[in-house]
Amino acid sequence: MQKAERTSGSEHRRTSLLVFGFGLSCFLHLLFAVKPNEEQAAVLWSAGQETGDYSEWKGDGLGGQYNTGNGVTVLTAEKAHSGTHGLKLTVDAPPGAGNHATRNFRWGVKGIHSLPVDAYYSAWYYFPQSIKPTEFWNIFQWKTKISAAVINPTMVLNIDQRADGHMYVYLWDWIRSLDVGDAAIDLPLNQWIHIEAFYHHATDATGHVTFWQDGQQIIDVANVQTQWPSTDENARQWSIDSYTNGLTPSAATIYVDDAVISTTRVGSGSTCDVNQDGSTNVVDVQLEINQALGVASCKSDFNKDGRCNVTDVQRVVNAVLGGACVSP
Numbered sequence: 001m002q003k004a005e006r007t008s009g010s011e012h013r014r015t016s017l018l019v020f021g022f023g024l025s026c027f028l029h030l031l032f033a034v035k036p037n038e039e040q041a042a043v044l045w046s047a048g049q050e051t052g053d054y055s056e057w058k059g060d061g062l063g064g065q066y067n068t069g070n071g072v073t074v075l076t077a078e079k080a081h082s083g084t085h086g087l088k089l090t091v092d093a094p095p096g097a098g099n100h101a102t103r104n105f106r107w108g109v110k111g112i113h114s115l116p117v118d119a120y121y122s123a124w125y126y127f128p129q130s131i132k133p134t135e136f137w138n139i140f141q142w143k144t145k146i147s148a149a150v151i152n153p154t155m156v157l158n159i160d161q162r163a164d165g166h167m168y169v170y171l172w173d174w175i176r177s178l179d180v181g182d183a184a185i186d187l188p189l190n191q192w193i194h195i196e197a198f199y200h201h202a203t204d205a206t207g208h209v210t211f212w213q214d215g216q217q218i219i220d221v222a223n224v225q226t227q228w229p230s231t232d233e234n235a236r237q238w239s240i241d242s243y244t245n246g247l248t249p250s251a252a253t254i255y256v257d258d259a260v261i262s263t264t265r266v267g268s269g270s271t272c273d274v275n276q277d278g279s280t281n282v283v284d285v286q287l288e289i290n291q292a293l294g295v296a297s298c299k300s301d302f303n304k305d306g307r308c309n310v311t312d313v314q315r316v317v318n319a320v321l322g323g324a325c326v327s328p
Contacts, residue, residue, distance in 0.1 A: 123260070207224045
């Protein structure tokens with residue numbers, strides 16, 4: 001009798017979850033049918049590398065790739081955060097052998113020359129090994145085009161290596177030649193890491209820069225100059241780089257994918273992105289419901305209680321609606 005009661009209770013929970021899931025899916029489909037995804041609407045430019053070429057970066061004339069020494073960026077199928085392709089950035093920079101760099105620039109969005117005064121910049125990075133820079137290793141920067149012959153950096157995100165061999169990022173204020181913020185957390189190896197920044201351009205001391213690593217704020221610098229004075233239409237520029245004057249070991253390969261410039265935070269979106277397609281949406285809700293029902297194997301136990309259930313479904317729903325995946 002007790003066994004029958006337990007079975008009946010299990011079937012009841014399963015039926016309830018099925019009804020809940022069906023109703024929730026209908027609600028979300030209706031919601032997004034009448035209200036566009038705000039995250040997507042906020043995107044000013046993006047590059048997912050799925051076009052098979054470099055057109056997302058330079059096809060509109062508002063970006064390009066620039067190499068120094070033996071640095072180079074190529075499209076690759078070796079690593080991709082979403083889809084099948086990403087960018088592979090390589091340099092071979094023995095200490096004392098000068099600068100080697102590959103830089104992938106944007107200086108405009110949606111046909112508009114120059115970047116917005118305020119915007120969010122993000123990309124996914126993959127680091128296969130720990131490397132020690134001789135002096136600097138720039139992976140993310142802003143510059144100002146002052147004239148046709150002069151394009152100077154403003155804020156630069158560099159990598160350094162701790163005494164224990166772990167890498168981390170720090171922000172270099174190129175205008176004042178000053179380290180203005182070090183990340184307290186390390187850069188993990190052999191996994192995709194989301195780096196996102198808010199940048200307020202200012203030619204006086206009212207600028208602002210904030211960085212997040214996998215959704216965790218790591219650097220915040222306010223009341224600083226973040227742009228050189230310029231009247232050039234392409235004055236404000238941003239690039240994803242591998243730029244150094246020396247590395248140990250000298251050969252370095254990193255991968256980058258899903259770069260975005262937006263008016264609001266994109267966020268890492270990795271936790272509740274069940275199918276890992278780069279966005280959290282109603283498809284992820286349905287996949288999580290299938291796992292909770294036992295239709296699919298449980299691979300997304302977000303609250304780590306040993307099973308996929310309605311709590312995990314609620315977390316995905318919260319993420320779809322713009323909340324945090326970790327909220328119950």
